[in-house]
Amino acid sequence: MTCKCSGGQSQADLSIDLGKASEVLNSYNSENSNLITLLQEIQLAYGYLPEAVLKLIADVTGVKEAKILGVATFYSQFRLKPVGKHLIMLCQGTACHVNGSGKIEQAIKETLGVSEGDMTSDGLFTYINVACLGCCSLAPVMMINDQTYAKLTAEKVGVILKDLRVKEAI
């Protein structure tokens, strides 16, 4: 949360359009909804949870900012930083680990030049690790924006990422 004494919104948050959040909050019904569902809807709208929006949620719902941040940081689904257009989720489940997800991780990092959790400078890709995608028999597996890629090799990953880059350039 932003420290109030330092003068309100941080620089990055000034550009956030709070309209989408207001819409979500308008349909928020404290009886049938809960904070997690609300944060999921906000993340769906923005791709992540902007600080300014978390503050707005606190103002509208009366839930303390500390509690909202507490929930947002507890669950792995929530992100406090913007993500790239393509979100790469690399499965780090047991089967993927045994079948060499380590090499895939290395290949993604080298191809994109980012660390886990970071976005490429062109805003196209964000790479994160996830616990298990449940496609264990096709390990190693990754998911990019809801599409699953199976039986990966370091070479395959290079081709997939390059193809996506090429498509974006057109």
Add this chain to the structure above:
Amino acid sequence: MRFVVGSGSCGIAAGADKVLAALHHQIEEKNLDASVEITGCIGTCYLEPIVDVYVKENMKRFVNVDSTKIEELITNINADTMLDESHDLVSEQLYKQDRIVLRNCGLINPEAIDEYIASGGYKAVETCLKEKTPMQVIEEIKLARLRGRGGAGFPTWFKWNAALKSPGDTKFMVCNADEGDPGAFMDRSVLEGDPHSLIEGMMIAGYAIGAKKGIVYVRAEYPLAIVRLEKAIKQAREKKLLGKDIFGIKGCDYDLSIKAGAGAFVCGEETALIASLEGERGMPRLKPPFPAQKGYLDYPTNINNVETLANVPWILEKGGQAFADLGTDKSNGTKVFALTGKVKNGGLVEVPMGMTLREVIFDIGGGIVDDKAFKAVQLGGPSGGCIPEALLDTPVEYEAINKTGAIVGSGGMVVMDDSTCMVSMAKFFLDFTCRESCGKCTYCRIGTRRMLEILTRITEGEGREGDIKLLEELSIKIKEGSMCGLGQTAPNPVQTTLKYFRHEYEEHIAGKCSAGACEKLLTYDISKEICVGCTVCMKVCPTSAISGLLKKPHIIDQSKCIKCGHCIDKCKFKAITKS
């Protein structure tokens, strides 16, 4: 003609979507009188994409279908191919199994309620509502000796009975579909392949405990499962199977809602799951009070996992005794296992309790990939343990598996060959539990971190004298000092590997990883005899550790080598070895 394509998440990942598109395209182009439908995952993931072709009552199954060869497939379908009964790999696999939970998966269309009804669905719940009292339903489950399939193996009837006896008019029935064990995916498969069996199970359980509302808590990482379950609930409402006055019985109300989890392994623990449902951080609390007394929003709540509930309609339809007759003395019925790792025929298998690990891995699983040597099988995920070859004849049932130090857990069965390092495996699980610890109990929060640090240094060649003893001490203390199952079982992977593979720990501390998995303990060498001096390895080496003249054998400067493995990957002549 009718085409049915296996379209679970795994089928789609293997290319089922492309197969579907190609089928539609061909049917349109050739103007065929044919329909295309989807079905769930039949469990033989290694054979995906799978297409079943029906001509009148005859069915022919095609496996590993290539979407670019659909035209060929269609052209080849004639009276002869349909009668050819040979070589149906899927049926061969299913023949060795007993399917209760997965009875409809891969056979019916999960998005069509009529297919579930046609297979006998929703009859069991109707009989319960019209002819049985809640107590009679519970008695049937007691007779079946059904135990929770989520991990702990607690008798299901006992939980139902406690919730039924708990005073109050408002009660909740919750399904734990937050399959957090990395390496298990049977719950996803049921949700995607047969969501109505879960709904029916939830209805029966709801009736038995006196709940009018049910909530399914599903992992956010399972988008397709959520979509299929949403569709199924909508269809059930349209048929008046959910909502008010269900089955036309006045005052008999029951409805379901879905809550998407947000990713936290600890939410598999009942009280943490309830906290998460309430919108809080998913942190467990002390029991008692048990959820049956004080659960969701402080109302009596019963929580069962997907696999447990998918058994319920079958039990009520066939009778508890039929279920109890399967399996062993104390572990009855069947169990679904996610057979993965270095096994040939990976996928979901459902077998009667009591079958041996050897039968599951070698008879059904087909043995180890590339016929390498079997080393261990990991059962029960991060709370479980690694079982060595000497114990392969252990039957899969709760008590026998517990004796080995592992647990049946939710049914993840990851097979490992001799290229898997057991210390690194223990590190992998500790890394997981350490990250997933909610932080409430000190031993779980800090103890797992200390264990992870020790394991990390052992795998990096910096293991010390006394590290093994320290790991053993920490294991006991974390188990004793943690409140919930996560901490109480977190040391299991370390304890079992120490029990059965202690020599690997000792070997690492002495500076060797015989599985060749711990990079920092390896030495890369170029064989003078095989190296042709092509210079490729020299070019890819990021630290310029390789030198040599063109067409002359190269050498590696060990002081510069960072063991990244790039050279070994690029060498076409297999001249580089690591040991």
